[in-house]
Amino acid sequence: MKNALHRERCWLVQAGVFKDKIGEITGIYAIVNLKYMGATEFERGALPESTQRMLTNIEFYDVFTFPQYENAQGEPLMVYAPRMFIEHISGIVDDLAAGKNYYLKEGCTLHNYLKGVKASNYDDFWWDIRNDFYIFFGEQKRDLVLAAQNAMRKRSIGEVEVGDWDKLSQYYILCNPDLNDEAIAFLKPKKVRLIRRLIKTLNYKIGQDTNNQS
Numbered sequence: 001m002k003n004a005l006h007r008e009r010c011w012l013v014q015a016g017v018f019k020d021k022i023g024e025i026t027g028i029y030a031i032v033n034l035k036y037m038g039a040t041e042f043e044r045g046a047l048p049e050s051t052q053r054m055l056t057n058i059e060f061y062d063v064f065t066f067p068q069y070e071n072a073q074g075e076p077l078m079v080y081a082p083r084m085f086i087e088h089i090s091g092i093v094d095d096l097a098a099g100k101n102y103y104l105k106e107g108c109t110l111h112n113y114l115k116g117v118k119a120s121n122y123d124d125f126w127w128d129i130r131n132d133f134y135i136f137f138g139e140q141k142r143d144l145v146l147a148a149q150n151a152m153r154k155r156s157i158g159e160v161e162v163g164d165w166d167k168l169s170q171y172y173i174l175c176n177p178d179l180n181d182e183a184i185a186f187l188k189p190k191k192v193r194l195i196r197r198l199i200k201t202l203n204y205k206i207g208q209d210t211n212n213q214s
Helices: 046-056 083-097 110-115 139-156 165-175 181-186 189-213
Strands: 013-018 032-034 061-070 076-082 125-128 133-137
Touching: 046 139, 061 083, 061 139, 076 083, 076 139, 083 110, 083 125, 083 133, 083 181, 133 139
Parallel strands: none
Antiparallel strands: 013 032, 013 125, 061 076, 076 133, 125 133
16 A cells, blocks of 8 residues: 555665754754755655655654664664564664665665765765665754654644554554565554454355345
8 A cells, every 4th residue: 555664675765964953843854954866766756755654654653772883973873663664674774884785776875974984974864765764863863853753744644643552553454454474463463363354254244145135
């Protein structure tokens, strides 16, 4: 489905830099200047589509700290990402931090940033626009990112009453049947299997009743 989160191969990474002066936080563009990437993939709706997926599924997001990676100021690497895919995303972060850019459409400067290379000082924000997560450093930036995402969600979707986690998980999987095994395992697999079995049983009974009436 269009708005479902997926575990994808890392291919498109948008880079940017946090603004020195930040006024009213209305969204991610209020706190970050994105780098012009020059590839057509970045100009055909990839960023808006990733944003839409992130905002639609904001309840599944959290900030994860990777203390093994620090910038020159001693701030730890942080990732704003969906909890259900953090194992997969951790592998992507490790690859990008190690400079394994050979599979990317455009090179990623995270590796150079960690080494303190001056040429990459412009970039201190990275956005995997296929796997829908952000990379940045430090608690101050974390607070800015959370404020930006919440502002965009409120402006585009409005106040949403989420309800309890069990109901949210069941609803999400039923609405997104193409999720992979990792996501399903994260989202209450026993209850989901029970619901799916119940739906199949109901559909079967409806079909039987229809046949008997015809």
